[in-house]
Amino acid sequence: MPIPDVDDTCRKLLEWSAPLLTEKEREQTNEAIKYFLKEGGDGNTLQTDLIKWARTDGIANWSSSVWQDLYLESRAPLVIxxxxxxxxxxxxxxxxxxxxxxxxxxxxxxxxxxxxxxxxxxxxxxxxxxxxxxxxxxxxxxxxxxxxxxxxxxxxxxxxxxxxxxxxxxxxxxxxxxxxxxxxxxxxxxxxxxxxxxxxxxxxxxxxxxxxxxxxxxxxxxxxxxxxxxxxxxxxxxxxxxxxxxxxxxxxxxxxxxxxxxxxxxxxxxxxxxxxxxxxxxxxxxxxxxxxxxxxxxxxxxxxxxxxxxxxxxxxxxxxxxxxxxxxxxxxxxxxxxxxxxxxxxxxxxxxxxxxxxxxxxxxxNTQTRVLSFLAFGKERIKQFRVSPDAFVQLALQLAEYRLYGKCYSAYEAVMTRTFVGGRIDVLYTVSPDSMTFIENMHSSECDIKTKQASLTRAIKTHITRANECRFGEGVYSHFLALKYRYKMAGKELGLQALPELFNDHGYLALTNSVVCTSTTSEYGVELAGYGPIVDNGYGIRYFIREDSICFNMTSRTAMKSNLESIKFHIEQSLVDMAKLMSHQ
Incomplete structure (x- = not known):
């Protein structure tokens, strides 16, 4: 699994976090990235060390060791x-x-x-x-x-x-x-x-x-x-x-x-x-x-x-x-x-x-669970719209979140990287400028149906592009996680006295604080699957897209109980509204 170029990963950080930030916050993130990437700076120091470590320690896959460490260093109870x-x-x-x-x-x-x-x-x-x-x-x-x-x-x-x-x-x-x-x-x-x-x-x-x-x-x-x-x-x-x-x-x-x-x-x-x-x-x-x-x-x-x-x-x-x-x-x-x-x-x-x-x-x-059995349609009908069923569902999740909060927070979909030796997963951050354009168009009385349909299709293409980048080792999260891991393991030896400021920047934090954490896999032999939320103000959503239905297992902290009920309602309504939109000739 190749190590991405640190400049490319930072460019994606700026691009992927942009819909979550104000203009001022985007400028601050841009400055933090410039400082991180400056000649002789923290970014290049950690990148050089990451490359050296991956080559000399016989690491089959630099990301698998990092992911395993991420799990093992968590001090929270395993259950939930x-x-x-x-x-x-x-x-x-x-x-x-x-x-x-x-x-x-x-x-x-x-x-x-x-x-x-x-x-x-x-x-x-x-x-x-x-x-x-x-x-x-x-x-x-x-x-x-x-x-x-x-x-x-x-x-x-x-x-x-x-x-x-x-x-x-x-x-x-x-x-x-x-x-x-x-x-x-x-x-x-x-x-x-x-x-x-x-x-x-x-x-x-x-x-x-x-x-x-x-x-x-x-x-x-x-x-x-x-x-x-x-x-x-x-x-x-x-x-x-x-x-x-x-x-x-x-x-x-x-x-x-x-x-x-x-x-x-x-x-x-x-x-x-x-x-x-x-x-x-x-x-x-x-x-x-x-x-x-x-x-x-x-x-x-x-x-x-x-x-x-x-x-x-x-x-x-x-x-x-x-x-x-x-x-x-x-x-x-x-x-x-x-x-x-x-x-x-x-x-x-x-x-x-x-x-x-x-x-x-x-x-x-302190944990709430809701199950949504959406029976109106499944992947068979979504495919008739000539779009990816998974991307369609992910877009519905964003639309539901927007209808609940009036904005979208960072959302996470796990993407498998097992095409590489030792591959685990990377994180697809699903909120994009194109998905936000679609959501805004859906709520605009001045936007015609053709424009709404086109913006939905464009948002889905962007989602697929990002998914493929993650699948082939070109995502954002695993690379930054590996750079942080190298700081943890060798930072003092590298002359770094503190964690680089980029990791405390609002853009990085806004992107990696996933309020909506999602995943899906094959549903063969499985009725339901699920896990707890990964942040206290968020949701853990595991779903299966079947031929004629979609099943969601959703969890949250108890303080989010009313929001969990609301997002369940909005997911169902968003799926119906998007199907109605794409059914227009």
Whole structure:
């Protein structure tokens, strides 16, 4: 992935931030850029160091290291602030299959995906005709984000033998592969899950500690591990587990309730540090909560698609019924049966665990979720307008924001960069002079229909141009993030006594403070997906554009509750108004 020219990136900063600034602020940003780029100045110093670092340290992709550091240095709790959820489509009906049955089928399906990875049999991903980097798949399983002071550690194990199962606030280590690395049968796994579900004892709810601020959890984790070797062994079992399965007693039916349970749950039976948590509710609905450090959405969706295609394979009740398997299972050695992981707690840690619950519930109470199921049309109709469906939806989001606030703040769409080795994402900032012209035309009584249509088409072309720039490593955010990273790692050695002023300039801050944070991916195998807002005055919007509908999961802080309701209304109305405009002959 080439490092962009710093002059080009600064030019784009001025251009991309322009619609968000007053004329005076644009002039100030221009001056800040000139100072940053002056001969021998901070910009060229950091750019030279970035190029040198990328070449000499064997970095496959300069941006991937920077993005991973961005995740790991965040001190906020992972739940809501960072982790992402998926609500999965299912081929196994809950009215005919038990919770244990569905969970066992899920585990069997996921292990068949692991087998493809470990035997290097997984076919390559493509974006149209371009092959994509497959490196992120190495981070999917047996991985965890370990809390550390200041910056966390992301750790991947080669262990595949076991998973951890959480139920009734207990944690169990469950062997899935035997000594010859053969996977247990679906029926055997089902019986073991049933034994866990039938366990009457309420556990410690140790996973609640993963909802704390990262520095606090880092300190308490060290304290926890220092209490006993059995604590170290139990934590190692969690760290090295291929993934976690959460068997929830909850039975959410309303879509917003499902969204909330998958995003944060109720404070029980979660371990948010694990890269993958598969959640199976008592009513059979399933989902995923994943930690973002090692993987992005496009990789997750490949796993989800595999699960959707294979979850019903080999899980028919007529095959190896539980009654036939129980006797086989009972003959297994004790080490091969579900093992309860119990931690030794001193009085101090027991109090921390007790105090964590109200903090978690306060965090949850500060988060609002709304789901918009837009049924009037989807990508099929948008394509009839001869425009990009994604760009059309993004423009509707801007129009909705303008109708709510009377202006547009910075909006963010994640764009995949996996066409490069080690690629992650870059940030497409969607507000442009052309999108603002369209919005102004939409609200002008003096503007005719043809002009409005032309301005919509022009704004969409600009959006696509920016998306392609980001896709091919020519965006703004990742490059500036890398320059800031080099200041953090080597600034003093480079003679820089303070972070360059450009990063405190109003233009840079206005662009990078994304009030509307959005993303979309393939919706195959997925009903819904979402995450929390990335700024306190903003919205987290994840959407899927289906053939005949569009689904939005939207979150905000509770202080923004009325605005969240309003923007939901305006998104729906904006989509209708834009379709009506483009339908005029």
């Amino acid at each position: 602030n960072s982790n992402v959820f998926y609500y999965l489509k299912s081929k196994l009906a809950a009215d005919t299959h038990s919770q244990a049955h569905i969970a066992a089928a899920l585990i069997t399906s996921v292990y068949s995906f692991i087998a493809l990875l470990d035997t290097k049999s997984l076919s390559k991903d493509y974006q149209k005709d371009k092959p994509l980097c497959m490196a992120q798949y190495d981070n999917l399983f047996s991985s965890i984000r370990i809390p550390k002071q200041d910056t966390d550690e992301f750790k991947v194990s080669s262990c595949r033998k076991h998973i951890v199962v959480m139920h009734n606030q207990c944690v169990f280590k469950v062997q899935i592969l035997d000594e010859s690395l053969q996977c247990k049968s679906f029926a055997e796994i089902k019986v073991e899950l049933e034994s866990i579900i039938n366990e009457a004892k309420t556990g410690q709810n140790i996973g609640l500690l993963t909802t704390l601020d990262r520095d606090v959890w880092a300190e308490k984790r060290i304290q926890l591990l220092g209490l006993s070797t059995s604590n170290q062994a139990a934590m190692k079992a969690i760290d090295e587990a291929a993934f976690a399965v959460c068997l929830d007693a909850e039975e959410p039916e309303v879509i917003e309730d499902i969204s909330q349970q998958l995003l944060h749950g109720n404070g029980r039976d979660r371990f948010f540090d694990k890269s993958l948590q598969f959640i199976v509710f008592k009513n059979g609905k399933t989902g995923i909560n994943f930690e973002h450090t090692g993987v992005d959405g496009s990789v997750m969706l490949r796993l989800v698609a595999h699960m959707f295609d294979t979850i019903n394979v080999g899980s028919d009740n007529s095959i190896n019924p539980a009654s036939d398997t129980a006797s086989v299972n009972s003959n297994r050695p004790p080490s091969d049966k579900p093992q309860s992981l119990i931690f030794d707690l001193d009085e101090s840690l027991a109090q921390v665990l007790s105090d964590s619950a109200p903090k978690f519930h306060q965090h949850v109470a």
